Amino acid sequence: MLIRRARWTGSKVVVAGLGALLATQLGAAGGAWAAAGAPVAAARGERAAAGEPSAVARITEGQVAEVGPGGALFYPSVTSCLTISVRLRNGGKVGAHASLFQVPGEYRSDQILPALRDRVGSRAVATVEVKGAVGAWHPDYFTTAIESHGPGDEVPFPAVPDPEGLAxxxxxxxxxxxxxxxxxxxxDGDLTVR
Structure with missing residues (x-):
């Protein structure tokens, strides 16, 4: 379905395209994420010890975590999300699981890249791999989350996949x-980066 417009109503995103109307309810917890300031640090994936070659960091929506050399990043249930995996020159990996809608207590889409950048710090980066539902993401979601729009605001929505804009x-x-x-x-599905 080609999406023509999306509008934030304060409790749901209304998406219109080709005569179809799709309303995605955010649920009862909808107000909780809006009032949340900084995400709860205890909910973040912990750093795996650098010497653990079999270490796996499980990164759910809105989280940032890392593993040392030889470790893997595991992203469960990647459906409408994007994963951002930073491969460090020392062999370690730092990953983020960006969600279209904020999970209560976790990072919003416009908070995930600054959190990932902070976690990488001054360490040398080899490459960055972005994987997931590329067609569901507009590059602006990394600077202004869908939830940041006020009632009645037009929310940018990708008419076509924009991998170059996301990169x-x-x-x-x-x-x-x-x-x-x-x-x-x-x-869609689980994603492991080794």
Whole structure:
């Protein structure tokens, strides 16, 4: 379905396209995320010990975590999300699971890149891999989350997949050259980055 317009009503996103109307309810917890300031630190994935080659960091929606050299990043249930996996030159990996809608207590889409950049810190980056539902994401979601729009505001919505725009947005948000970032649309499901 080609999406023509999306509008934030304060409690739901109304998406109109080709005569169809889709309303995605945010649920009873909808007000909780709006009032949430900084995400709850205890909900974040913990850093795996650098010497653990079999370490796996499980990163759910709105979280940032890392593993040392030889470890893997595991992103469960990647459906409408994007995963951003930073491969460090030392062999470690730092990952973020960006969600279209904020999970209560976790990072919103416009908070995820600054959190990932902070976690990477001054360590040298080899590459960045963005994978997930590329067609569901507008590059602006990394600077203004869907929830940040006021009632009646027009929410940007991708008319076509924009992998180049997403790559530029991620590179800019992480302070890296565009050439360091690749973008790949992948089918729904769990994703492991080794």
């Amino acid at each position: 530029r947005a991620v590179a800019r948000g992480l302070g890296l050259p565009r050439g360091a970032v690749t973008v790949e649309d992948v089918p």
